[in-house]
Amino acid sequence: MAKVFRKPASFKDVSTNYCPGCGHGIIQRIVAEVVDEMGIRERTIGFPPVGCAIYLDLYLDFDMVQPAHGRTPAVATGLKRVLPDHIILGYEGDGGLTAIGTAEVIHAANRSENITIIFVNNAVYGMTGGQMAPTTLISQKTATTPLGRDLKRDGYPLRLCELLATLDGSAYLIRTAVSSPANVRKTKKAIRRAIEVQMEGLGFSMVEVLSPCPINWGLTPVEAMKWIDEKMIPYFPLGEFKSPNSRG
Amino acid sequence: MDKRVLMRGNDAIAEAAIRSGCRYYFGYPITPQNELTAYMAKRMPEVGGTFIQAESEIAAINMVYGAAAAGQRAMTSSSGPGISLKQEGISYLAGAELPCFYASVVRGGPGLGNIAPAQSDYFQSTRGGGHGDYRVIVLAPNSVQEMANLTMLGFHLADKYRNPAMVLADAILGQMLEPMEFKTPQFSPLPPKDWAVGNMEARPPRLISSLFLGEGKLEKHNLELKEKYEKIQAEEMRWEGFMLDDAQVALVAYGTCARIARGAVIQGRAQGVKIGLCCPITLWPFPSEFVGQLSKNVRNILVVEMSLGQMVEDVRLAVNGRCEVQLYGRTGGGIPTVEEILERVSRL
Numbered sequence: 229m230a231k232v233f234r235k236p237a238s239f240k241d242v243s244t245n246y247c248p249g250c251g252h253g254i255i256q257r258i259v260a261e262v263v264d265e266m267g268i269r270e271r272t273i274g275f276p277p278v279g280c281a282i283y284l285d286l287y288l289d290f291d292m293v294q295p296a297h298g299r300t301p302a303v304a305t306g307l308k309r310v311l312p313d314h315i316i317l318g319y320e321g322d323g324g325l326t327a328i329g330t331a332e333v334i335h336a337a338n339r340s341e342n343i344t345i346i347f348v349n350n351a352v353y354g355m356t357g358g359q360m361a362p363t364t365l366i367s368q369k370t371a372t373t374p375l376g377r378d379l380k381r382d383g384y385p386l387r388l389c390e391l392l393a394t395l396d397g398s399a400y401l402i403r404t405a406v407s408s409p410a411n412v413r414k415t416k417k418a419i420r421r422a423i424e425v426q427m428e429g430l431g432f433s434m435v436e437v438l439s440p441c442p443i444n445w446g447l448t449p450v451e452a453m454k455w456i457d458e459k460m461i462p463y464f465p466l467g468e469f470k471s472p473n474s475r476g
Numbered sequence: 477m478d479k480r481v482l483m484r485g486n487d488a489i490a491e492a493a494i495r496s497g498c499r500y501y502f503g504y505p506i507t508p509q510n511e512l513t514a515y516m517a518k519r520m521p522e523v524g525g526t527f528i529q530a531e532s533e534i535a536a537i538n539m540v541y542g543a544a545a546a547g548q549r550a551m552t553s554s555s556g557p558g559i560s561l562k563q564e565g566i567s568y569l570a571g572a573e574l575p576c577f578y579a580s581v582v583r584g585g586p587g588l589g590n591i592a593p594a595q596s597d598y599f600q601s602t603r604g605g606g607h608g609d610y611r612v613i614v615l616a617p618n619s620v621q622e623m624a625n626l627t628m629l630g631f632h633l634a635d636k637y638r639n640p641a642m643v644l645a646d647a648i649l650g651q652m653l654e655p656m657e658f659k660t661p662q663f664s665p666l667p668p669k670d671w672a673v674g675n676m677e678a679r680p681p682r683l684i685s686s687l688f689l690g691e692g693k694l695e696k697h698n699l700e701l702k703e704k705y706e707k708i709q710a711e712e713m714r715w716e717g718f719m720l721d722d723a724q725v726a727l728v729a730y731g732t733c734a735r736i737a738r739g740a741v742i743q744g745r746a747q748g749v750k751i752g753l754c755c756p757i758t759l760w761p762f763p764s765e766f767v768g769q770l771s772k773n774v775r776n777i778l779v780v781e782m783s784l785g786q787m788v789e790d791v792r793l794a795v796n797g798r799c800e801v802q803l804y805g806r807t808g809g810g811i812p813t814v815e816e817i818l819e820r821v822s823r824l
């Protein structure tokens with residue numbers, strides 16, 4: 229019988245250690261599929277982030293450089309300048325990109341660095357036990373907002389795509405989700421496009437993926453997918469915020 | 477062959493880096509090292525290199541981390557406040573065993589302090605400042621010539637040991653103009669960078685990381701680092717002695733203070749004082765054996781520093797109570813004079 233569903237070659241022959249229903253595994257599988265389909269494995273460099281995806285190198289089968297929390301866009305800049313023909317594929321959470329590393333991502337985008345960032349927005353700090361992230365929704369309960377995120381005290385959830393879209397240096401910015409098979413397919417298409425933009429030398433590209441963290445949201449895996457659709461997407465609308473064609 | 481040229485200290489570091497094959501410079505402006513950054517901005521494009529003015533010192537050192545991970549000679553430079561921000565990155569570079577070079581041209585601290593010459597970042601340089609059990613090779617020039625020589629040596633040692641190496645200078649050395657010559661050093665061959673990422677055809681993937689989570693893994697890694705550090709201590713200690721043979725009093729000083737102390741030795745000798753100078757070139761590894769040996773022959777040691785007592789701690793550890801060790805320290809931009817030093821010596 230012909231095999232119709234198999235592990236991508238760029239995904240190592242191991243099972244992941246993510247919680248049941250976690251989005252990281254889905255997104256990393258997509259990355260592996262895209263890298264396979266584009267035939268770029270030997271020229272791709274990944275970045276295991278400080279966050280739940282810290283073991284990215286255990287799953288994805290290409291060269292990896294591990295930066296400090298939030299510093300991926302700066303480390304990626306240094307690497308890309310040395311290896312301009314390589315695909316530099318950052319991967320970070322909302323803690324890394326919208327809190328501790330905000331300066332690094334804004335300036336990498338503003339310099340129009342030819343790099344791609346996969347931004348996994350799960351509205352919490354997964355790894356450290358579900359604390360508030362800048363992307364945590366108003367009233368959302370987390371370990372550090374036990375009564376819910378308070379607008380007056382904690383400010384507004386931060387929309388990174390929209391923020392980076394104001395910069396002339398960003399080339400391709402899109403927000404997707406992994407909450408349904410259709411959204412997973414769109415995420416895959418977006419990651420492929422982001423890498424193409426990098427390979428064409430068009431500038432900074434980022435795919436923000438709304439991703440479930442059922443454990444820290446206190447939901448079942450199925451409920452968590454629904455929560456993305458019903459709670460996250462209204463605040464974090466899906467779609468393209470910048471694309472090389474839409475540049476003025 | 478190269479001829480003698482008049483160079484500024486900061487420029488000498490930059491040009492020596494270029495001549496060492498460094499093609500990646502990432503920096504953020506700060507006085508008193510701005511000439512170095514400006515020199516790189518002009519020179520890097522001329523040699524086909526990359527210059528980036530980063531958004532912060534944090535970003536700059538992380539760009540160095542990226543370029544170093546790809547196996548290239550990369551550097552940054554700053555002064556105390558900026559080095560404070562780089563310490564995070566330096567700890568990661570040390571943990572991941574990535575070679576890199578950086579220069580710290582010290583100004584007065586703590587805090588914003590001032591922009592006058594100081595040596596108050598000896599601890600910051602030799603004791604890390606970043607987290608974890610790690611060491612950085614610290615080289616201390618005392619002339620523009622040495623700014624260049626030690627920069628070249630720094631790049632070599634960084635590659636030799638897969639470790640960050642730095643030059644620790646001060647505002648005087650950075651700004652000073654002196655005749656000097658770029659010599660091509662004869663270094664031993666270096667090991668291939670068979671750990672660098674990129675161009676993965678026909679080999680398994682590589683990982684550059686400072687993460688060692690499994691049981692016992694970090695202890696093993698840190699013990700391997702320790703072994704490397706011990707090798708550096710055994711092989712790379714450098715110092716200079718001046719008129720120490722019959723000295724009863726030894727001055728110990730590095731950098732700008734070593735120049736002034738040398739003047740004090742010459743003047744003191746002319747007055748019949750049996751005085752000499754020990755000048756550490758490597759601050760880490762500190763030349764403890766030599767200083768320890770010295771303490772057997774002299775009556776007193778006077779450490780001269782532009783800080784209120786940092787290197788003096790290493791001297792005391794090396795001397796281990798065998799002779800008197802005193803400090804003459806100035807701070808916040810104060811510079812010791814020959815007369816002050818000799819006056820201190822007369823009171824020992």
Ligand SMILES: Cc1ncc(C[n+]2csc(CCOP(=O)(O)OP(=O)(O)O)c2C)c(N)n1
Nearest residue numbers: 278279280297321322323324352353354355
């Ligand atoms: C400098 C520094 N500060 C804090 C931490 C602790 N820390 C580890 S992961 C993390 C947050 C991770 O959240 P996120 O980036 O959203 O990734 P996720 O786990 O949600 O995928 C924090 C704060 C650290 N490792 N380094």
Ligand code: SF4
Nearest residue numbers: 246247250280354441
């Ligand atoms: S804590 Fe959340 S993000 Fe982390 S592995 Fe579990 S589900 Fe995934």
Ligand SMILES: [Mg+2]
Nearest residue numbers: 321322352354
């Ligand atoms: Mg997160």
